[in-house]
Amino acid sequence: DAGVIQSPRHEVTEMGQEVTLRCKPISGHNSLFWYRQTMMRGLELLIYFNNNVPIDDSGMPEDRFSAKMPNASFSTLKIQPSEPRDSAVYFCASIRGQGSGATNEKLFFGSGTQLSVL
Amino acid sequence: AQSVTQLDSHVSVSEGTPVLLRCNYSSSYSPSLFWYVQHPNKGLQLLLKYTSAATLVKGINGFEAEFKKSETSFHLTKPSAHMSDAAEYFCVVSEASGGYNKLIFGAGTRLAVHP
Numbered sequence: 001d002a003g004v005i006q007s008p009r010h011e012v013t014e015m016g017q018e019v020t021l022r023c024k025p026i027s028g029h030n031s032l033f034w035y036r037q038t039m040m041r042g043l044e045l046l047i048y049f050n051n052n053v054p055i056d057d058s059g060m061p062e063d064r065f066s067a068k069m070p071n072a073s074f075s076t077l078k079i080q081p082s083e084p085r086d087s088a089v090y091f092c093a094s095i096r097g098q099g100s101g102a103t104n105e106k107l108f109f110g111s112g113t114q115l116s117v118l
Numbered sequence: 119a120q121s122v123t124q125l126d127s128h129v130s131v132s133e134g135t136p137v138l139l140r141c142n143y144s145s146s147y148s149p150s151l152f153w154y155v156q157h158p159n160k161g162l163q164l165l166l167k168y169t170s171a172a173t174l175v176k177g178i179n180g181f182e183a184e185f186k187k188s189e190t191s192f193h194l195t196k197p198s199a200h201m202s203d204a205a206e207y208f209c210v211v212s213e214a215s216g217g218y219n220k221l222i223f224g225a226g227t228r229l230a231v232h233p
Contacts, residue, residue, distance in 0.1 A: 043223040109161030
């Protein structure tokens with residue numbers, strides 16, 4: 001199994017530009033999470049999808065952030081326009097189950113996307 | 119709401135000496151607790167999980183943690199540190215939220231291992 005795959009590994013962009021982060025969950029996992037990690041705030045849950053449907057987006061900071069999951073094997077997190085304070089490492093994680101009752105809470109994390117907004 | 123407090127932001131040990139990473143939790147009921155490890159430039163990986171089956175939980179790479187309800191603690195230990203244990207460790211509690219189990223992460227403890 002290839003694990004959770006995120007791209008790109010590193011993204012450097014200028015303030016005001018659109019940024020799109022991508023994630024491919026592990027095959028067969030029907031729950032997907034986007035997290036943001038910063039020194040100041042630690043690891044924060046941004047959004048959670050179950051069976052491609054957003055279940056909890058209460059962690060999305062503001063309207064500049066949006067996430068989609070068009071199918072079971074792909075998700076995107078978009079920031080438009082980006083700002084320097086969005087600089088962080090963004091992680092995608094997936095799991096089998098949840099939604100109708102978690103049977104396994106072991107999250108599988110991708111390697112993250114290091115985003116720098118100048 | 120559930121929460122976890124990691125009492126040390128940094129811990130430094132010598133190779134071959136014991137490791138103790140401290141975590142206290144706050145929960146209104148019997149919690150599910152986890153320890154995750156993050157090696158540099160990598161995603162997080164589950165070390166071990168407590169779900170009320172046994173108070174002493176053994177994980178990967180020789181780590182274990184003991185759930186102590188009276189102390190609301192879930193400290194992570196290892197008898198003998200290895201250089202490869204240098205990483206950041208996160209104590210995590212599970213909170214039921216909106217029909218699913220949301221993981222609440224502690225701030226992390228960075229473990230340094232010296233020769």
